[in-house]
Amino acid sequence: MGQNSDRRARILLINPNSNEATTTMMVAIARSAAADGFDVVGATATRAPTMIVSADALEVAALEVEEIARLRGGECDGVIVSAFGDPGLTGIKAAMKLTAVGIGESAMLEAAGTGRRFGVATTTPLLKANIDALPDTLGLRASYTGTRFADGDPQQLMRDSAQLRAALAGAVEACIVRDRAEAVIIGGGPLGEAARELQPMFAAPIIAPIPSAVRRIIRLVAA
Incomplete structure (x- = not known):
């Protein structure tokens, strides 16, 4: 140094x-x-x-x-x-x-920081139980509206940024419209660029975990 x-x-x-x-x-x-x-x-x-x-x-x-x-x-x-x-x-x-x-705990604490109801949009349905357990660990179960998963294979989505963004946008919309989330976390470190691109697409806060x-x-x- x-x-x-x-x-x-x-x-x-x-x-x-x-x-x-x-x-x-x-x-x-x-x-x-x-x-x-x-x-x-x-x-x-x-x-x-x-x-x-x-x-x-x-x-x-x-x-x-x-x-x-x-x-x-x-x-x-x-x-x-x-x-x-x-x-x-x-x-x-x-x-x-x-x-x-x-990044998981940090995003959830920020999403719920003003008493907001929050959901998660991500690509990995096999991690649902792990994601669902985190709000309990943080004492945020009452604020958590659940996780919505992008349509498509996670690995395939990562190879096409436009497809990834569109699929995640669908999951974000489901969090907001169906689950009444007031903020949505994009759940994944490798989804960092997609999280940044999705922020201006929605009126609700989109939380980028990094x-x-x-x-x-x-x-x-x-x-």
Whole structure:
């Protein structure tokens, strides 16, 4: 680190998906949301799938996320776990003296922060139970309207940004119209660019989880 970077707080963003391109995209989003005086560096898992779409993959990723945090956490002021199921976050908080947040918990806390009812729009139906469990953990069950899933195979959608955006827009609309959600979270780290593109398409707030996590980790580090 150079002289100037020594004066900057460093945030480690861990991508539990084993995809370097996704890490690059997520770090860019995080840096654009970070305040002056904060830098974001990325780390990528190597043992998980390129996109986590099942509970088993989430569990495998959790172990590696904790390993990465142990290996690299000492060089950073805070850690972001950048997959919506927050794999490994509980272990990091329990076992390590690290300030850490997950994009799932951060997005839900922000979405419900003014007493709003909120839903989740995402692409991974096999993670429904994991997503549904998170509001209970955070004490937000009364505010949670449920999760709607984009039509289409998650992997295929990720290969076509226009198709992904259209499919997610349909899920967002279902959250708002059918479930009466007052804010909708785009549930997934790899969906970061789509979340940004969807925000101007709806009057209701669309919550992008990576910026939510950046705002939260900065508050915690600054405190």
